[in-house]
Amino acid sequence: MKKHLLISFLTACLLMNCTKKKDDNKDSVTLLALLALSSSSCTTSFGAGVPDWIKNSFTCVTVSVSGSNYVFKTTSVPTYKSVYWGSTSSLYESSLYTNSSGKNSANPNLIKSQNITLTVPMNNTSTSAPASSFGAIGVSTNGIVIYNDQAAPGDSLSTEYYTFDTSQGHPTNTGAYHYHVEPPKLTNNDSNLVGIALDGYLIFGKKHDDTANGTSGFSLGGANSTTQCNLSGKTTSVPTSWTQAANYNSTKTSSTAYHYHVNNGSEVNGIILSGKYIGTAGTSQ
Numbered sequence: 274m275k276k277h278l279l280i281s282f283l284t285a286c287l288l289m290n291c292t293k294k295k296d297d298n299k300d301s302v303t304l305l306a307l308l309a310l311s312s313s314s315c316t317t318s319f320g321a322g323v324p325d326w327i328k329n330s331f332t333c334v335t336v337s338v339s340g341s342n343y344v345f346k347t348t349s350v351p352t353y354k355s356v357y358w359g360s361t362s363s364l365y366e367s368s369l370y371t372n373s374s375g376k377n378s379a380n381p382n383l384i385k386s387q388n389i390t391l392t393v394p395m396n397n398t399s400t401s402a403p404a405s406s407f408g409a410i411g412v413s414t415n416g417i418v419i420y421n422d423q424a425a426p427g428d429s430l431s432t433e434y435y436t437f438d439t440s441q442g443h444p445t446n447t448g449a450y451h452y453h454v455e456p457p458k459l460t461n462n463d464s465n466l467v468g469i470a471l472d473g474y475l476i477f478g479k480k481h482d483d484t485a486n487g488t489s490g491f492s493l494g495g496a497n498s499t500t501q502c503n504l505s506g507k508t509t510s511v512p513t514s515w516t517q518a519a520n521y522n523s524t525k526t527s528s529t530a531y532h533y534h535v536n537n538g539s540e541v542n543g544i545i546l547s548g549k550y551i552g553t554a555g556t557s558q
């Protein structure tokens with residue numbers, strides 16, 4: 274896609290500092306023109322006081338600090354190919370996720386830019402395990418919102434599952450693109466940071482770290498429990514394999530800190546967030 278090529282070129286320019294003469298008006302004009310052309314692609318911006326671990330982990334979100342909350346705003350529009358762009362889009366691909374039971378078939382919806390705001394508590398230490406609701410209950414590191422393991426009323430996730438695109442996402446009837454299960458664009462049976470839940474606790478891939486422990490020692494919940502990490506009966510801090518762990522809130526990195534993992538199941542059972550949060554959630558609108 275033209276825009277993407279331009280964005281890549283612009284990024285390469287910035288990295289290589291190819292605008293050597295900073296006082297050269299011509300270069301500035303060219304850069305401005307490129308920026309204008311890329312304005313419809315995803316936006317990443319961080320306000321005053323947003324910590325490094327967020328800046329270094331998230332893209333396609335606008336994050337600010339409001340009191341004791343982080344405010345994540347996202348359009349939840351993927352930057353990759355999907356059947357849900359529609360056949361006239363340059364980002365269209367006809368294939369869907371190929372699951373073990375057979376082939377998926379697309380739902381009738383198309384991706385539409387959303388205006389989603391998640392207000393997430395910074396220093397939550399609550400472990401009251403309230404039920405999560407339908408809709409956005411977290412945001413991924415690529416700006417795509419996360420839904421729980423429930424499908425829209427009248428349907429079940431085990432049915433909806435067969436409509437996932439190659440990246441395990443799909444849009445609602447209002448075009449809101451989202452994930453329910455392990456998103457291969459971000460994690461594949463590893464300890465990558467996947468996103469942040471509405472209660473402010475972080476979500477990692479299926480593994481706590483890269484050791485042989487794998488996921489076997491985890492106490493991972495299904496639809497009716499939290500997905501707290503528990504290695505050998507001991508609650509553990511966020512994975513130190515996460516390069517931003519040192520920059521994370523110290524209340525969340527102690528040995529008794531809670532965090533989530535993608536559930537240790539495949540396909541429809543590899544849910545990201547279950548029917549309950551760890552602690553009191555912020556708001557989503």
Ligand SMILES: [Zn+2]
Nearest residue numbers: 420424433453
């Ligand atoms: Zn869904």
Ligand SMILES: [Zn+2]
Nearest residue numbers: 481502509512
């Ligand atoms: Zn863990």
